[in-house]
Amino acid sequence: MLLNFLLSMRRDAMEKLLGKSLLLSLFFATLPLSANSQDAGSSRTGPVPAGTIPMGTIPTGDGKSLNAPVPTSEQTPSQESVGEIEEDRIRGLADRDYAQRHIATLEMWKDREGSRDAVQQAARDSDPEISGRAKWILRQWRRGALPDTPPEISRLLRSSDSPGAIERLLNRGQFQAAVVAVEESAGTINRETISRRITVALLQRFPLYAKLAYDTGSTETLLQLLDMVTDSDELALCRIRLMQLIEVPIDDSNLLPSSSSMWTESERRQRRIMLLASLGQLDQALTLAEKEIEDSHRINTLSLAGRWDEICDATHALALQSEPNSYEHAIRWCDTLVAASRSHRDTLVDEAVRELLRVDPESAEAARTLNVRWKCLAIHGKIDEAIRCFPESAQIQKSKLCLHAARPEMAFEVLGFPLAEIDSQLHHWIDSAIEEQTKVKTANLCEPVEKLLVLMRLLVATGNNDAGWLIAKRLSELPAGADNFRVRDQMLSELTDTRNGDWIRQLAYDENEDKLSRASMILLSTTLENVSEATFEIIYEALVAMFPHWSMDQRVTSVISLLEGDLPPDFDSTVDINRLLSFVVTPRVNRLAGMRMIRQQMARGAPLPLSIRANLEIVQMFWRLGQSNAATSCLNALAESGDPDAVVEVAERALHAGDLDLAEEIYESILNNLFRVDSSTGVIASQSNISVAGKAMVGLLAIARRRGDEAGEIKREQQLRFMLCGPSESFNDDVAGYLTELGEVEWVQDIYQSGLAMHLFASGDEIRLYNAARGYAMITSDQSPGESARWFDLAMTRLITSEDFRDSAFVALPIYVHRWALEAAIKEKDADEVRRTIDVLLSLDPVDIDLAERLLPLMRESGMGSIASETLKQILQQGAEQVSKFPLDAMTCNNLAWVAAKNDHNLPLARRLSRQAVDLEPASSIYLDTLAEVLYRMDKPDQALAIEKQAIMDDPDQWHLHQQIERFRISSP
Numbered sequence: 001m002l003l004n005f006l007l008s009m010r011r012d013a014m015e016k017l018l019g020k021s022l023l024l025s026l027f028f029a030t031l032p033l034s035a036n037s038q039d040a041g042s043s044r045t046g047p048v049p050a051g052t053i054p055m056g057t058i059p060t061g062d063g064k065s066l067n068a069p070v071p072t073s074e075q076t077p078s079q080e081s082v083g084e085i086e087e088d089r090i091r092g093l094a095d096r097d098y099a100q101r102h103i104a105t106l107e108m109w110k111d112r113e114g115s116r117d118a119v120q121q122a123a124r125d126s127d128p129e130i131s132g133r134a135k136w137i138l139r140q141w142r143r144g145a146l147p148d149t150p151p152e153i154s155r156l157l158r159s160s161d162s163p164g165a166i167e168r169l170l171n172r173g174q175f176q177a178a179v180v181a182v183e184e185s186a187g188t189i190n191r192e193t194i195s196r197r198i199t200v201a202l203l204q205r206f207p208l209y210a211k212l213a214y215d216t217g218s219t220e221t222l223l224q225l226l227d228m229v230t231d232s233d234e235l236a237l238c239r240i241r242l243m244q245l246i247e248v249p250i251d252d253s254n255l256l257p258s259s260s261s262m263w264t265e266s267e268r269r270q271r272r273i274m275l276l277a278s279l280g281q282l283d284q285a286l287t288l289a290e291k292e293i294e295d296s297h298r299i300n301t302l303s304l305a306g307r308w309d310e311i312c313d314a315t316h317a318l319a320l321q322s323e324p325n326s327y328e329h330a331i332r333w334c335d336t337l338v339a340a341s342r343s344h345r346d347t348l349v350d351e352a353v354r355e356l357l358r359v360d361p362e363s364a365e366a367a368r369t370l371n372v373r374w375k376c377l378a379i380h381g382k383i384d385e386a387i388r389c390f391p392e393s394a395q396i397q398k399s400k401l402c403l404h405a406a407r408p409e410m411a412f413e414v415l416g417f418p419l420a421e422i423d424s425q426l427h428h429w430i431d432s433a434i435e436e437q438t439k440v441k442t443a444n445l446c447e448p449v450e451k452l453l454v455l456m457r458l459l460v461a462t463g464n465n466d467a468g469w470l471i472a473k474r475l476s477e478l479p480a481g482a483d484n485f486r487v488r489d490q491m492l493s494e495l496t497d498t499r500n501g502d503w504i505r506q507l508a509y510d511e512n513e514d515k516l517s518r519a520s521m522i523l524l525s526t527t528l529e530n531v532s533e534a535t536f537e538i539i540y541e542a543l544v545a546m547f548p549h550w551s552m553d554q555r556v557t558s559v560i561s562l563l564e565g566d567l568p569p570d571f572d573s574t575v576d577i578n579r580l581l582s583f584v585v586t587p588r589v590n591r592l593a594g595m596r597m598i599r600q601q602m603a604r605g606a607p608l609p610l611s612i613r614a615n616l617e618i619v620q621m622f623w624r625l626g627q628s629n630a631a632t633s634c635l636n637a638l639a640e641s642g643d644p645d646a647v648v649e650v651a652e653r654a655l656h657a658g659d660l661d662l663a664e665e666i667y668e669s670i671l672n673n674l675f676r677v678d679s680s681t682g683v684i685a686s687q688s689n690i691s692v693a694g695k696a697m698v699g700l701l702a703i704a705r706r707r708g709d710e711a712g713e714i715k716r717e718q719q720l721r722f723m724l725c726g727p728s729e730s731f732n733d734d735v736a737g738y739l740t741e742l743g744e745v746e747w748v749q750d751i752y753q754s755g756l757a758m759h760l761f762a763s764g765d766e767i768r769l770y771n772a773a774r775g776y777a778m779i780t781s782d783q784s785p786g787e788s789a790r791w792f793d794l795a796m797t798r799l800i801t802s803e804d805f806r807d808s809a810f811v812a813l814p815i816y817v818h819r820w821a822l823e824a825a826i827k828e829k830d831a832d833e834v835r836r837t838i839d840v841l842l843s844l845d846p847v848d849i850d851l852a853e854r855l856l857p858l859m860r861e862s863g864m865g866s867i868a869s870e871t872l873k874q875i876l877q878q879g880a881e882q883v884s885k886f887p888l889d890a891m892t893c894n895n896l897a898w899v900a901a902k903n904d905h906n907l908p909l910a911r912r913l914s915r916q917a918v919d920l921e922p923a924s925s926i927y928l929d930t931l932a933e934v935l936y937r938m939d940k941p942d943q944a945l946a947i948e949k950q951a952i953m954d955d956p957d958q959w960h961l962h963q964q965i966e967r968f969r970i971s972s973p
Contacts (some may be wrong), residue, residue, distance in 0.1 A: 028602060088121045093130045097270055101133070104535070109137045110147045112180060141184040146177050157449045166194050168427065169200050173212035175221040182228050195259075197231040202226070206726030207690055208675060210242075211697075219246055229725075230257040234269050234727035237278060237758050241725030252278070270761070273297050278757040299335075300761050303794060312339035316348060325360050330369035331801075334376040338797045341380050344836070352386055353377065361391050375800040378810040379844035381818075382406070387414075397807070399454050404808040406845045408462050409885055417455050419885070426467055427453075430474050437478065443485035449475070453494050460498055463888030463920065469503065476507040478512065489519045501527035505560065509554050516540060524556065531563050537615040540562060542583040542613075546576065550761040565624030573627075574844040581622070581630045586638040612641050616649060644670065644692040651699055660703050667696040667703070694735035697723065703743060724751055729768065736775060745779060752776035756791060777820070786824030793817045815844050819851065826858050834864060838871055846878040852899035872903055883913065890920035894927045901934045910934045927957035931963060941971040 029694035093102025108115040108122075122134035140146070146803050167823055169178045178198065185191040195535060203208065213222040223246060226239045232774040239257055243250055255275055260268050271286060274297075276285035282305045289298035295314060302311045302619035319332035333355040340348035355375045358365055361500075370389060376385040383405045389397045395415055402411035412419050417429065440446050445453075450470055458469035472495070475580035476488040492504050508520045518533075525536040532689035539559045543550065550558075562580075567573060614634050622631035635653075638646030674693050697720050704712035724732055732755075736748045750773040759769035777788035820840045825833035841848050852875050859868040878897040883889060897914035900906050914931040921927055928951035936944035945968040 051134060059727075062549060087118075090130060092116055093122060093133045094127055095439075096396065099564070101129070104761055105133045106138065106147065108134075108696075109140060110464075112141060112146075127207060138184065141180050148178065156811060161746060164812045166197050169220075170198065170201050170205075170209060170336045171392065173209070173216055173218070173940070174210075175213060175218050175225055177227065178690070179221060179225050182225070187438055196518070197230055198225065198229045199235060202229075202238075202763075203232075203727055204691060206728055207693060207723040207731050210722040210726055211671075211693070211719055214719050219722065223248070226259040228259055230259050231262070233271060233274060233758050233762055236275060237333065237755065238725060238727050240275055240278065241754065242722070244805070245721055245725055252701070270297055271302060274758055274761040277301055277761070280753070280767060296763070297761060297925075298413055300540070304504055304757065304760065308339050308343035308439065310346075312343050312348060313338065314341050314347055319352075324358075325363035325365060325369075326877060327368050327372075329371050330365075334372055334800060337376055342793075353382060357385060357388060358391075360458045368722065371803075372800045375810045378405075379800070381814070381840035383811070383843055394455055396450055399458070400807055403458055403461060404811040406847055408882070411454075411458050413457070415451060417451075422459075422464070422467060428434065430471060434474065434478065437481075441482055443481065443483040445487065445490055449487060453491055455493055456491070457498070460495075460500060461889075462886040463887075463890055463892075465500075468500075472503055472507060486519070488522065492523050496523070496526045505556075509552060511551065513552055516552070516556065524560070528563050529558065530620070531617055534622075537620065538584060538613050538615075539580075539621070542580055545583060546579050551595070562625065563621055565621070565626075567625065577622075577625070577627050577630050582636060585612050585634055587612055587641065594817070595680070611643075612637055614638050616645055619646075619649070644689045648695050648699075649693055652694070655702065663699060664703050667699045670696040691731050691734040692818060694723065694731055695738055696741065698735060698738040725754075729771075733771075733775065734777075740779065745783070748779045749776065752779065759795060760798075766795075766802045767804055769798055770795045777816070781820055781823075784824075785820040785827070788822035789817050789824060792820070813843055815841065815848065818844070818853065822851070822855055826862050826864070827856065828862075829862055829865065831864060838867070842871075842878075844872065845881065847875055847895070849895045849899055853873070855904050856899075856903055868903075869905075872899070876900060876906065880909075887916070888920060890917040890924075890927065893917040893920070894924075894930050897934055901930070901937050904937060905932060907938050909939065923954060925951040925958060928954070928962060932964065932968065936968055936971070941968050944968045 014376055030103050092100055093108075094232065095101045095104065108119055109301045119137050122130050125131045125134070131788075160782050166178055166181055169175075169181065180189075182198070185194045198432055210219075213219045219242070223239065223242050226235060226242065228240055230236050236257065240255075241249065243254075248254070255272060256268060260271070263271070269291065273285045273288050276282070276288070277300075282301060285301045286298070286305070289301045295318070299314065302308075315332060315335040319329070319336045322329040333352050337349060337352035337356065340346075340352055356377060359369060359373070374386040374389040377389065378401070387410075390401075392876065399411040399415040402408070402414055410417070417425075426914060429448075430452065433452045434445070436446040436448045454476070456468045456471040459465070459471070464588050472491060475491045478487045480486050490505065492508055494499075495504055495840070504523050509516055510524045514931045516698060518537075521536050522533045524854070525531050525533045528536070534557060539554060539562055547554070555922065556566075558571065560737065561568045562571075571577075614637065616635075616638070619631050619635045619638065622628075622634055635646055635649060637806065639650050647666060647670055651663045651670070654660075654666065655665040670692060674689065674696075684921055697716060701716040701720065704716050720735065724735060726732075732751050736751045739748050739751075752772050755772050756776060758770070759765045759772055762768070773791040777792040781788040792813075796817060799810070799813075804899075818837050821843065822834060822837040825837055838851070838959040841851055852872055856868040856872055859865070859871075876896060882894070883893055884924045886892070893913045894917035900910035900913075911934050914927070914934050918924070918931055928947055932944040932947040935941075935947065945965065948961060948964050948968055952958070952965065955961065
């Protein structure tokens with residue numbers, strides 16, 4: 001009884017109760033006999049079987065196990081005695097006494113650093129008892145199993161010898177054990193597999209591992225692990241970030257990890273260049289880059305340093321050597337145009353443009369080079385030249401580019417639909433296109449219909465909505481073709497990025513349809529703000545269940561009303577809201593969970609994988625409807641079902657309500673759940689929701705600040721910084737958004753900036769560079785518009801080979817670059833750069849309203865009034881010409897009137913244009929507000945006030961209109 005009781009206690013408690021000597025006596029008494037011995041003191045006759053010494057555990061006699069206590073020496077042996085001690089230990093493995101053999105085994109297992117050589121030597125011993133025990137020790141080390149490994153992890157590791165077991169150590173924060181496993185796998189067939197397993201786990205779950213390491217004081221061990229397995233740019237940079245946080249001095253000797261010995265010489269040099277550039281050590285990076293056979297690293301480093309002249313010389317030389325009409329020829333001249341434009345070498349710019357246009361359309365690679373050529377010309381404001389790149393037959397592509405670059409008249413001409421014939425020939429054009437489409441036997445559009453869709457976009461863009469509607473209505477009536485292909489869906493998708501959402505709502509479905517198609521739901525959801533197709537479908541299904549006799553039109557219009565925050569007619573605010581709530585919160589078995597999973601859950605007595613239909617968008621719908629009780633119930637049901645975003649939302653509401661204790665409790669529970677490890681598999685739960693950990697950490701940081709808890713704030717901030725130094729971009733992006741809400745601008749800048757250089761150097765990494773540069777530019781633009789322009793510009797130049805962006809991006813995105821560049825030039829009072837940048841901006845958009853409204857006043861404040869006036873006149877002149885050709889274009893009329901008013905320039909013209917816009921769209925509160933602004937500046941505050949009151953009746957939620965009324969009232973007599 002006493003013995004069993006004592007063996008059930010923790011070792012430290014037993015030592016306190018009995019003392020170490022008595023504990024060891026009891027320990028010896030419970031050891032099993034050797035395989036071929038009759039008692040503990042008998043001579044051995046054979047090796048101990050592999051399973052005789054389990055990993056750190058010994059039988060207690062009652063079917064349970066106890067961590068085996070490992071005696072430790074009270075004194076450190078002298079250097080001279082180490083060899084003798086190891087010899088004694090090896091001899092101890094063959095001691096006649098079983099207990100002594102066991103203790104010798106455990107001592108050597110524990111003292112890996114001191115006994116590793118001896119164990120390896122013993123594993124080769126001719127005595128099977130000695131070699132068997134030594135091999136057992138080596139096997140434990142290779143598994144990552146140590147004497148102090150927690151029992152539950154020992155059980156998991158014991159169940160598998162595969163390299164995959166290493167993840168179980170990481171998931172439990174056993175980084176030292178993982179280090180041991182990697183070291184011991186050296187020279188074995190498992191080394192590469194183990195290292196790869198670790199790198200994959202680090203790439204997927206680094207934020208969680210970083211927090212575990214911080215909380216357990218093992219960040220240096222995590223760094224050691226990284227040093228041993230790093231095999232990519234991402235992990236190489238992660239290691240450097242971690243070194244900076246731990247304050248490890250970085251120099252040439254430790255810039256690369258020890259694992260770099262497994263890299264090629266080129267990989268070592270290229271990653272060294274990337275890391276030096278990331279650390280801002282551009283001179284050292286350039287010195288190395290000069291030795292690169294591949295010129296891309298040198299050019300990338302020079303571009304970071306802004307040394308465009310040198311790049312220009314290098315790219316120009318390569319371009320001259322390239323084969324005309326080849327893809328390389330196009331790329332080299334694109335590179336030359338990029339460098340020459342930024343070094344202001346106009347002669348080379350002109351030469352590059354000529355070469356990009358001088359392509360034989362019949363050459364083998366003409367089609368391949370077309371995309372990079374026109375895109376490169378477009379991002380440099382060479383729109384007319386970009387249009388000339390296309391062959392005459394490419395009417396659709398050319399007209400679309402004209403439309404994107406605010407050249408509607410040219411777009412009509414290129415497309416082959418003369419403006420003067422729109423009214424008389426439109427019906428004929430539609431009939432002809434529809435006739436051609438009926439002949440198509442595949443799920444495709446015929447060319448005449450494709451051209452008609454571009455014409456529809458042009459008509460809408462220039463204010464001719466009646467003609468545009470006629471095209472949309474006629475095409476939507478076409479029956480489904482091959483494979484249920486519908487022209488209607490293709491046509492409506494062209495309208496998703498316009499202001500014509502009401503057309504989509506009218507045409508996306510047929511009143512006689514029995515069921516709303518998935519394509520229709522997707523299209524309808526695009527007309528609603530922050531509403532996904534999944535949410536639309538849920539509410540639609542609810543209304544079908546609640547009102548089975550409703551018509552299709554009733555259902556669709558009611559779904560839209562509910563999601564916009566309005567109760568549909570005949571929808572009871574109590575009864576029907578409760579029925580809707582009941583539908584969306586009713587649990588259902590997850591359709592993704594197979595029967596095997598369900599049986600496993602039931603066998604373990606765990607709850608079934610249930611989910612509810614609701615999501616946070618539906619919670620927001622109830623709030624917009626003013627149904628606070630339903631919203632709260634829906635949110636709570638979501639949280640109780642385990643939806644991580646809902647749990648975060650509950651915590652945020654508690655935080656905003658000032659209930660810091662509740663918010664802290666919820667955030668901590670989120671983290672605890674994320675770090676929960678399945679006891680049977682060793683896998684961290686909720687791997688797909690790691691970003692939720694970032695939200696919880698930011699929430700805990702905010703709580704510490706509100707409480708004035710300086711120590712807590714430092715702790716949370718340090719935890720976050722460690723989590724953010726890893727390679728998880730989605731986690732970092734999410735946390736950056738959360739930190740922005742806390743006003744941590746500099747911190748967010750660091751998050752984005754830390755990976756920019758890596759993405760710049762990585763081949764085929766254009767999209768990731770773009771995403772990082774966009775995030776950095778947006779957060780930096782207010783303080784450092786020049787830096788925003790520089791990085792976003794570098795990202796843009798890499799996109800010309802990408803097929804992942806719409807054509808419009810190569811006109812719209814460079815406008816942001818040049819606006820930021822202009823703002824920087826204005827701050828620096830660089831008049832020449834201001835003029836150059838304005839020229840490019842107006843070539844991209846001849847009627848750039850942001851330039852006229854926001855940047856021209858800044859130019860006047862910086863003493864560049866004459867340039868501002870010239871620019872404004874140019875914009876207004878170009879706009880007036882466009883309005884004269886497209887008198888139904890209410891938006892352009894309004895925009896021109898607004899910028900004229902904001903610049904106090906030609907107010908009579910502004911009033912005429914503004915009244916024209918209001919006459920075209922009298923219900924627009926935006927257009928009414930512009931007219932009121934113009935009248936106010938013409939010293940007619942009473943008229944301005946009357947019009948502004950009319951505007952606010954149409955749109956009472958617009959705070960700007962309330963401010964305008966107050967402003968006009970003060971000046972009104």
